[in-house]
Amino acid sequence: MNAKPKFAMYWAASCGGCEIAVLNTHEKILDVDANFDIVFWPVAMDAKYKDVEAMEDDSILLTLFNGGIRNDENERLAKLLRRKSKILVAFGSCACEGCIPGLANLSPVGDIVYTAFNTITTDNPNEIYPRTTVDVPEGELHIPTLSKVVRPLEQVVDVDYFMPGCPPESHQVAAVIDLVIDVIKGKAELPPKGSVIGVGNSTVCDECPRTRNVKMVKEFKRIQDIAPADPTLCILEQGVPCNGPATRSGCNARCPQAGAQCIGCYGPAEGVIDYGARLITAFASVIDANTPEEIEHILDGIPDPTGQVYRFNLAGSLMKATKSAWEKA
Amino acid sequence: MTERIGVYVCHCGTNIAGTVDVVDVANWAAEKLKHQGVVIAREYKFMCSSLGQELIEKDIKELGLTRVVVAACSPHLHEKTFRTAAKNAGLNPYLVELASIREQVSWVHSDKTIGTAKSKAVVSGAVSRVIENAALEEIKVPINPNTLVVGGGIAGIQSALEIANAGFHVYLVEREPSIGGHMSQFDKTFPTLDCSACILTPRMVEVGTHPNITLLTWSEVTNVAGYVGNFHVTINKKARFVNEELCTGCGICQEKCPKKVIDDVYEAGLGYRKAVYTPFAQAVPNFPVMDKENCTYFIKGTCKACEKFCPTNAIDFTQQDQLINIDVGNIILATGYDLFDARRVSSYGYGRLPNVFTSIEFERLSNAAGPTSGNIVLRDGKTTPKSVGIIHCVGSRDKNFNNYCSVICCMQGLKFAHLVHERTGATVYNFYIDMRTAYKAYDEFYQRVLEEGTLFVRGKVAEVTNAARKESEKGKLIIQVEDTLAGKQRRIPVDMVILSSGLQPRADSKEVGKMFGISCSMDGWFTERHPKLDPVATMTEGIFIVGCAQGPKDIPSSVAQGAAAAARVLDKILQKEVMLEPIKASINKETCSGCRICNGLCPFNAIAYIEDDKISDINPALCQGCGTCVAACPAGAISGTGFSDAQIMAQIDGLLLRNLITA
């Protein structure tokens, strides 16, 4: 049997939805099996870290790495897989830009641990907190150590390609798989290193079927507070802060099509340095007021501006985390 | 590293070198910024001198420099100088960056250590930035030789005649039925006391008959599109209900019209006109207009007296407003001013006390063609005043109203004093804060009025009242004022008070400014390109401002500006094409999502939405390069030349010295 190229997929700080998205490619997954030798995919098959360590460097052709870097285990595996892989893809929003787990960067890690083990809904009468090492008769046990902040994969290792989305749309996953298979067969060439793949050229508005006019709004509202919402008119124009104008296309405007505002999971458009800054200026540009008082009043309609503009992107943004997350334990 | 950068640090004599160790800065740049591509760093006594420029030109040629940074004075002073030097040496001028270490460093700091350190940061920022600079070419645009002049007052008339006499076509648009503006309401003009009509009317007639002038009165500009050289203007020619082809201007319709209306415009509310009227006898054009709001036929459906009596059947009740489209290369705005509404100063009693008059009312009173045939009388229409108080600075130099000086009021007040004295022999008081009689022959006029015996009281009038405190005040208007030179409060009873009201921007100046794409000051006057060196041009290429639209001024200044703008327009017409600064925004068609957020941001209407492609596009000729859309595009699809994201990001890093190799 011809040695098939090796394939790996790993799941760091993420929810697992990316794995589902891969499986959700239906029969395409069979192409993966047909064309690749799956060597490491903890969700789908049993494999040990030491098996990976034993592999030769660059022996894995393609690794889809999903999840951000939250602890030292994530970091170790990222570095390991980088060493062993020819092509390392930051797969999904978490690996690309931190995603929802990245919102943890709004708080110091100590606070997060404390909250997790000491809220009213937590039954923890003895005030027990996790510790990274513990001695048991059999010896010393270790659990991974949390890092101060969540980091996208790129901030830890060199990444070849980025595939955003929470999760990446399955049709995009399928297209990428097809591409790689074509490359293996010599029928296509890889895009330049650093490219964002499995996405559109523009932003969500490009794919959004709603009618767009020159927009000015006198107030911002939540989608559930506009009744009835016009299903054919641009959502932002109706006063709902929609992240679509700044969010990379590729999802076929899934949320706006379903009647909800875009929340930005596909991340910034090509060449954008800071996603949040693009949304700040987008929202600010539609405010129909000139006095500070009136502008502030309109801005009150966005109750959590930081969360609004950095929902998926905080860890990958210019500031990366809040001041307290940097400074406090 | 592909760029070869030269850094030139200027001493500016001791202006910079006194507070900045320029040698240290140059050496530092040569060493620490070498990895950025700096191949040479020099300092020189006066970089802007021809020797300094030659130094740079020589290096460009001999060392093959691809970028130049000059650390010297503010770019507003010498950016052009060094760009030209680069151009002479064959380097694209936009690959030169100025780092200001004089206005922004040596002149504002005194510590040499700090000055030197800051200069290094500023140079470092400029070096990082210049790497990202792109070679740019100026944009050439052809000029349509036709010109639009908006406003038919004396300033607009002057502009129109100058251009028309030079052989080019002018469209002159006027909102009122006749040209002439405020000047046509005046009796005499200061300081020479020329009869206003005598000097203005010939000009008006010349406009009316000039082959190169298309005169559109009773018309307003409703839309302006395009850009310098290629403006497309829409004008609404309001229905006159008088056929201009047939009308001979005989005036029978006015005579026969039974409807009298208070004339708020020309007669300033002090006289009457008919519902069909020409505002005054010398009106140009001489065709009357029908005032639809007041015409009995339009109100009740009967009358038609004018139609019955018109000998040429020129009355046409079916006439409609008409939209006219014209193409012009340049536009001159001469939209004039509004008079300050003196009712706002309630302590002066205008509108409450009958014998308080505004300046424009007095102009009509004293005008031989006015409602009293030039007799200066009280509001009862017959009594000649025995004493008259003239109050200066009404609504001007007052934070409660307008904070600026209206320029003309002092001279106007003196002119009134003279006219009252001459026509009535009354005792005349002038109340002033400061007597401002600058310009030729103005102070001489003040001397003349002093000689005539006018009584001057230095003090801003506190109030005008009819509440008498003693017998001698009964039936009079009492002017209460502190005579600041005597240091006493005085109560001066007079028969008539004239308020020398200030000038205000037109009520619609902000909207008009927006339509033409030019800005207004906080007060509402149109903003000139430079207050001293470019007073009639605006920030929008091809749009000029003259007369009181730009700020309060008298007739001589308005005429001078009218002529100045005409010269600027003629210059453009004769050049046949104009070069535009290449600092422009553009949209990447691939990445634009057509979200249309930028569409509402451009006050110059440079951004258009292309329905077919569902994307937006920028017209570079209309773009003024402010960069607002660049900063606003949520997709990052708009980029701007001259001030690109890359340039600014690099400059931030450079200024923060993050571009240094810290070995």
Place this chain on the structure above:
Amino acid sequence: MNKYLLYPGCSMDSSAKAYKDSLDAIMEPLDLHFEEIDDWNCCGATEYLGINLIPAYSLIARNLALATKQMNGTRTVVAPCSACYLNLAKADYYMQERPTLGAKVNEALAAGGLEYKAGTLDVRHLIDILVYDVGLEAIRSKVVRPLSGLKVVPYMGCMLPRPDYQHRWSDHEHPTELDDLLRALGADVIDYPLTTECCGGHMTQIGPETAFELIRRLISDASERGAHMMVTVCPMCQMNIDAYQNETNHFFGTNYHMPVLFFTQLMGLAFGKEPGKLGIGLELVSSRNALANLGIEVPVTQEPAAPRKKDEGLPMPRRWTKHEARKEAVK
């Protein structure tokens, strides 16, 4: 129901008792409800400010701080006295305009466990409420005994329309609110150019000659214009013109008899209330003769504007109105 917080001020219990009585009498027909600020203190009139700064504003601000505790459903504090109104309004304004003053006043208030955030309350005068909240239409509808035949000069006094940082009045110098209100009651309102001139304020106490001259100017002009009485909105004005009229006559050797009543008293009369319930008779210069004029019918006619004939007068410009002032402010 229109509910407001009330800051009555010291004089309402004593020298301006008639004001209080008549206010009580008209509240019910106009559906007005006033809740007195609990344990309010004197505003300091014009005296406290002349001695110090922080204590003066702290004294005033205590009232504002107390009022914020009673803000259930309203943020409007009504002061019937012009001096109180001005002091309360000015304290609120200056605490915003000069934050350091605001901070110090709050530091002082803190010593008494109080706090006032400038801008929290809306300080308004009684006539402002009547004209702009209740409205002239509503007032007119309650009139059962029109005051036609009664010639009155409306006297606003000085501290009410000035300095007017909140732009509440139609004009600083010649406001028309009181004129309009009296007209709504059917009274024959005389144009009174001195309507916002000063009554002398505390000068009756410290420089009587000066004050008497000011009082004389007011009474003499009202008298010249044929007024039966003056109508005022301020306890201080009423006190000076009423109580010192005799002394003024004495000083100048004149013989004026110019009663001065509160506007609320006339409202009460027009609403059909008994004079005794309105504090009528408490004035030192009796209004009896003046009120005897009530019932005389003088029809009001207005000539329509017509084109000017040969010897006829020139047309007058329209008067500056509050409406136009607002339009100007919007610009």
Place this chain on the structure above:
Amino acid sequence: MPQMTDERVRAGMNREEDLSLLHEVSMKTAGVSHLEMCIQCGTCGGSCPVAEDMDHTPRMLFAMLRAGIREEVLRSNTPWLCVSCYHCVVRCPQEVHIADVMYTLKGMAIHAKLYTDSTAPHFSQTFVGMVETFGRGYELGLATRHYLRHFPLRLPGMVPMGFGMITKGRMAIIPKSIKHIDQLTKILDRAKQLELTS
């Protein structure tokens, strides 16, 4: 800070110009005084209903403030005659808070004991004392008594007035105190400390 330069001494100016005076008055005034903006137009002096009785018109006083003539300013009766009618304030083209400046000058004059006629300061202080004791002035009743005390010569003319006020129940005999006078005292004490430190 008095500034005596050699030039001035040589020029024969022996009055010390206190150039800090304007600033001091401005800082002690409620709100923003805009005092430095005065253009000497005389609107205030023209507007003032009692200008005739004043030593200096307000405008002159501002010129003197600017010239730093401290003592003459504080001795002037002008602030004491100010009736707070605010005519000058609303008419001032430079938005000078004239009436509030007058309050400031009164306070400074009392502090420096530079007033010439004690009637007005005395009246203010009596009034203030009353307010501080009871929390309320019993207002013009008190004022009338003050009047009777300070102008006894006028007493014959005043008898009917005082009598009328009392019989008509318009002059309280016994002052009413507010409930929490202790709280007010604490506030005013603290305010007075703050006044000193500012």
Place this chain on the structure above:
Amino acid sequence: MDNDHFEPTIIGFTCNWCSYRASDLAGTARMKYAPNVRLIRLMCSGRLDPTFVLRALSAGADGVMITGCHPGECHYIEQNFKALRRYLLLKRVLSGLGIEPERVKLVWASAAEGARFASETTLFVEEVRKLGPLNWGKPAAGLENLQEEISKLEEVPA
């Protein structure tokens, strides 16, 4: 750090027409002001991309000063209003990131207001000095000793 000896680094954005000219005027008039501000000239305050501010703050600046023409006096008619809207939203976002909103200041200065430019600059430097260094841009801490952090937590009283 001792804030008295802390010299803030501030990036200032000026518009070409008003505030940069105001700074020119401050220079021509030799007005002295705090040397901590390093200027970047934009054509208009409307060009101010929030990214620039974020970049400056994350790259070592302790504060950012944004200057433009007075409202109503923009040479591009009304673009400074657009800067104002962005600025107000940006401040809210910064505040959510734990950055004192006072570190970013919008100042209007006309070409004639050299003195205002100078005094506002000095004032702002003092304001930022009071806030202390921002110290952003320290690289992500990487693997820290969680044990140490957790042991600190255990000291938190129940």
